[in-house]
Amino acid sequence: MGLWAKIKAALKKTKDAIAYKLNKLFTGGVLNDDFYDELEMILLSADIGAETTERLLKDLKKAVDKKYIRKTEPVKDELKLLMQQILDENEIPQYSYPMIILLAGVNGVGKTTAIGKLAHKFRKQKKSVTIAAADTFRAAAADQLTVWADRAGVRIVKHAEGADPGAVVYDAVQSFKSKSTDILLIDTAGRLHNKKNLMEELKKITRIIEREAVGIPLFNFIVLDATTGQNAIPQVEVFNEAVEIDGIILTKLDGTAKGGVVLGIANELQVPVVYVGVGEGIEDLEEFDSDAFVEGIME
């Protein structure tokens, strides 16, 4: 739990933290409209979004009525329960080896760093890993990934800058098959979801994988920056339309952002959070734990 302790510590660092405001709200006081108004503001200020906040409040009021809750304190536990329910509604994908994981997302969310951490994580589980540097667009992206590959002690397949990412993926899949590695991790260039040609390029990449790696499970993960606001919802929505997203990797949770938008995503788009990242160290990636996540937000 070292990692979650870190998250909690980080969240505590600011008195703007949602936990601070919630504790104030849940201590004493009466359950009136003002209470719910204030609660609504707090949830919105955690990037949870209007639609999901509305659902939470509706369900909360229902639960409060049903259980004859009269004080503010027990409402907190009810709220936690509801949040957890939303997060647990979507199932986390089950791995079987060999398999391929592709990371996609908008620019600057931490895809390359996440690949490095994932590679290390699988290596610790004694799996063999190949990395494909399919971000051929950003300056020195492959160099950055090479450093991570060296740190994790895994193989990397890369081409020159500006090369066709499809060609990198093709070569990587061939190498992954011929060397019978357990896992192929594919890093892709950051792309804004409203750039149609770049989304087409991503589709092409997955088509190549499906064609060249028949029968091998492919997991498409979208990487989200925890500081992102409501725009994360259209991000997941559009990437999901393009390549069918199997899960979310939530990065940069060591800041003061709470990543509340994943509640909105889980509620509206039914995509589960699979991993969370909390720093720049190679160990700083953990499986998502809804219990701990809600604790992190609320306590």
Next chain:
Amino acid sequence: MGLFSSLGEKLKHIFSKMGNRGKLTELEIKNAMREIRVALLEADVNFTVVKDFIAKVSEKAVGQEILQSLTPSQQVIKIVNDELTALMGGAAAKLEVSSKPPTVIMMCGLQGAGKTTMCGKLSRYLIKQGKKPMMAACDIYRPAAINQLKVVGRAVNTEVFEKGTQNPVKTAKEAIEYAKSRNYDTVIIDTAGRLHINDELMKELENIKKEVQPTEILLTVDAMTGQDAVAVATEFDKRLNVTGVVLTKLDGDTRGGAALSIRAVTGKPIKFCGIGEKPDEFEQFHPDRMASRILGMGDVLTLIERAQSAVSEEEMEKMEKRLREAKFTLDDFLVQFESLGKMGDLTELMGMIPGMQGNKNMKNVEVDEARIARFKAIIKSMTAKEREHPDIIKASRRKRIAAGSGTTIQEVNQLLKQYEQTKGMVKSMKGGKGGMKMPVMNTKQKTKYRYR
């Protein structure tokens, strides 16, 4: 996403409910303000900023001026817009220049905000202004960050000063000395991305600042940032007293509420924005335009400006003359495609047109740039006579044109059909019938955005 996809659409919806009933009650205003509050929060404007904003707008709206007004909903929109613009700051802010060169510009921000890319864009911008900039690589933490800056530097013809993983404070200091010796008039310092709560790394920035006394300290912020933008900006400003903000990734479809929040809590101007991945995709920040973009009124001003720089005066006059004569040949059609291309990314341009942004019906309409390129190829494969008199293009000519342009006969047909439609529109426009719902622009511009 709910029913609406932009703040502007939401506000429009609220006010359309109000209608034009002459007078507004206080209750109606209160309801509208509640909706505006939620809409702003959904647009990622920080909740404390929203609170203040609502208080201010309510105060103005509930006053007599609105109750006595003939079109109250219009006036509420105006008040909201005015307040939003006021909150964004007045005129566009400029880059400060030091009286004692070199001018030092220090870039800072969270990881992944886009500092390194922005350094390149800034350099390209300064070179265009006749300056002689240099860049200093002070990100010693992220793997290959120095390499990235060097690649960016090569792309914009700017020298990059680097000392490997040496202490960045020392590197920054040496960079200034080096710049002086080489007569560079501006030094752009690229620093590592860091969390605002990482005390050690924030101290490093304070030390760089102390050592090189930057003229500009620009906080780079991702336009997609949520509520946390305020915490980040407040902390960076507290520790470094930043001189301005640079907003990146504004070419996404984010509503950009973070811009409003940062401006409101720090009072620091947003100076530039990044609108793409290429070094040229960079603009001066215009507060009034951003306010109207958030409101969904489109970014008409930017659009007009780009149209003007993309189309020469001469071409414009020629086109106008053709329009007056109601002559519209395939050559004119080609000119229009070309000027569209010069204006930049079409999908992005569409977002600037009022009503397009966040319009539900427009959600699936995409500008197919490849298709436009094929259209251009088709016209270019025609003879001069064919372009002037498209009527003569019959089956065998179509076949030849398709072969010559590497397209299909179907595509040639499509182009000719589109041309006929456009020609029809041009004619009806000349006849004063109009019928096109376009932004308020003069006829010169009107002709440019019809082809989608």
